[in-house]
Amino acid sequence: MIRHHHHLLLAASALLTPVATAAQNPAPVVRAPAGPVAGTLDGDIRVFRGIPYAQAPIGSLRWKPPVPAPAWTSVRAATDFGPACIQPTPKAPNVYTPPAPLPTNEDCLSLNVWTPKHATKAPVFVWIHGGSLVAGSSREVTYDGRELAKRGIVVVSINYRLGALGWMAHPALSQESGQHVSGNYGLLDQIAALQWVRRNIAGFGGDARNVTIAGESAGALSVMFLMEAPTARGLFNKAVAESAYMISLPELRRAAYGMPSGEAMGQMLQAGLKAPDLAGLRAMSAQELTDRAAKLGFFPIGTVDGQILPAQMTTTFDEGKQAAVPILTGFNQGEIRSLRVLAAKAPTSAAAYEQAIRGRYGDLADAFLRLYPAADYQESILEAPRDALYGWTAERLARKQQALGQRAYLYLFDHGYPAMDATDLHAFHASELPYVFGTVKAAGPNWPAIPDTPAEHALSSAMVDYWASFARNGVPTSRNAPAWPAFGKDRAYLHITDTPRVRTALMPGMFELNETVMCRRRADGTQAWNWNVGLSAPTLPAKTAGCD
Template sequence: MRTTSGALEGSLEDDALVFRGVPYAKPPFGDLRWRAPEPIVWDGVKPAKSFGPACLQPVNDDGSPNPGGYAGPVSEDCLRLNIWAPSGARKAPVMVWLFGGGGVVGSGNLPTYHGDAFARDGVMLVTIDYRLGGLGGWAHPALSAEKGDGPNANYALMDAIAALRWVKENAERFGGDPGNVTLFGESAGATMTANLVTSPLAEGLFQKAIFQSTGSLPTPGTPLAQAEARGEASAAALGLPNATAEQLRALPAERFLSDRAAAFGLRTIIDGTVKTASIMETFEAGQEHDVLLMLGTNSDEGRLVGTQRIAELAETGTPVFQYFFDYVPEALRERDPNGAPHAGELPFVFETLATYQLLPQGPSAEDTRVASLVHSCWVAFAKADTAATRLDCGGDFTWPARSKSNDHAVAWLGAQPRIVPADTLRSPPNGAEPGRTWRDED
């Protein structure tokens, strides 16, 4: 397979063409650390049959998964993507996945995110890795001074933009449609997705977006000057009180990330170029990109308020599909008695319950049926026209977009999926279990 970067050798797996560990930009270390990613080109044929290392993050010495579910090699040389494309496809819809993990841990390589089911159902799935912690979101006056008007500070977002550009340039070579790209993410990945829906630099790179379980929609961005002050404090803690850009880039990455503030970084810095305003401010001004939108939360995570507000604002423009995921696998109901926890929807969206580490005995028949439905809804969204007002999720379940005439309908995704009015979802009553979102009859 020849791409704009060079030739790739992938593999045919069942009905999918799979390419793993494909570089989409130059490795962002040395002089390229804390810079916008640069295009990469290689000679010859690059093998693409194994995943690349994840971006630098804390990993467990015993080889067990970290809080982001990742166990494996890490490196600054991590700007890679993975592709599952339907064999023989022409103009297949494309979905680009941004994983969650607080912007600190995680990887697009996790088995939960594998794209076999999407490829089987005619969708080309791309998962990417992006810079984490302070390597992905950090500012310092010395770095800002060399960039002038930017772009600056939001390196993880710039990585995603570079990956989207690579996908747009190359999707057709894999049988995908560069004019039908859905960007979707969960938790920190959903925050990134929302930031890109509201970033001037991402305009035209995707036509649809899905926000899964982000609590950051109402959170103000960090002004660049404030981020720079935090960066100066981090550098001083590392022994560089008046650091130059060269000195900062000379720091070993592991030593830089040993500072707590640097290790966590900042996910939304208002630098004036990548981000000119916060997510909520942009939606309130009606200045978000004109993309078809899906968004939702899970029943035991308490992240409804920002989701409801964004849904209300966006509904006045393009169609908006809102969901509420309320299903717990049968084997986990004693562990999760209050409903679906944070990230609980992921193996259902990707239909990867068979490899889900929390279900070593495998899914039940009901688990499998719900996963098939949820996955079908995401596939239907990817295949839908950008003006669609209904999604056919298969079987007899049809999901309408929110509108005043249907009480701003929400798809309740549980053992018995149904459509409910948005105003039946509310915060927990006094004394109720924290984190859960309740309906009026609870």
């Protein structure tokens, strides 16, 4: 697997040699340990795209830990983004559909760098894209790093393996592994990218000892994986988790929490694909395998293997064994408005809703109905999974990092504008991203159009400031917005509406209810904790010692 060679990781600052490709368009060249790369200049920001950080995971390297890319000596063009990793062929468009189909390839392990022209030992912000570990890419226009780079930050965005190619466990793969584990290849890619950053980022003006990992949705899930993974320890100093979800994970060799083992799921996928063996799986076209796996319902997720991911995330964070780093974390008011697949089908009446909740939640039904009342059950059906997945996780991360003596900053993104609210998508999942990256003018064709107004740009400017300053020194500040206090004993958070405002005690009772539900399910051992909430919940286990 991947090992850390700390005595080799920090290279001396590389030479920066501007080479003119045309009199009016000097191409910046960086000579880093990986090899020289020529990028583009966008004002005072140097941009390098499509730099390989690992060999192509194809052929015999499919379902293997990433192998570092060999160094090169000739100047390599880094002007175009690399292809996205293989993902299911798009179907009907939705709010997240990019302007054009993403170019994809199994040879996809590349990264991009935005860096100020004269950066020296600048903070580094490594972005991990979302997409349910199924889709997405570092090339998406929303993730353009220029505005953060204008604040003096070196921004890195990465690709990592997706779907069955990135997350399938299987007994034959475990057998051929030196550590006797399988799955988590996409996570190993992320670790390899961070190791590349440690070795090379000084050449781009970055400080390899001041690295923030950041992501949204599946990217934030990945941030939590990295905080847990022993092999990622020391590769980052701060974490940003936007709309993270601390769900239960399959275990490598045993069925648990209502799920088959990870290896069993791999065997079921093999049977569904009608592949005779591992060689047959490796011989399949990457796109065909991915499309068929999606149709068969394969759900990519991290696997608890005892090594890369030693335990369930909840257990690791309860025991304080995660990375002791400051965290900035939060979620969106309308998460489920664009993810209605996670919302239960509405019943015919408020009475039917209440009856179903009481049958599922037993002694916790009153607490559940106070938060998610029958009187407004249409909204309750959206809010319950929002909180069980994203709200509870955000507050849990803040509490657990604070317990380690680390600063934690919590937010609720609750911003809407006319086009968004008119389509019932107020503060939907990922809607904070154009504000975080300062790309409010570049949202996709199906994204509700963000008004080109001073107020929208001011809000985005404040959020870019907060995220950039957190990457700089672990304290989010903005020139024209309120001071953001740490979570602390007052449970402080930043309520981001049309402007940011400081509040305390986010959604009283929300964390406690979901914590108790998770605790009982974990103790029982037969129920998962994820989107099986409210009307989708199984009958809750009875009161449990240590949970109530």
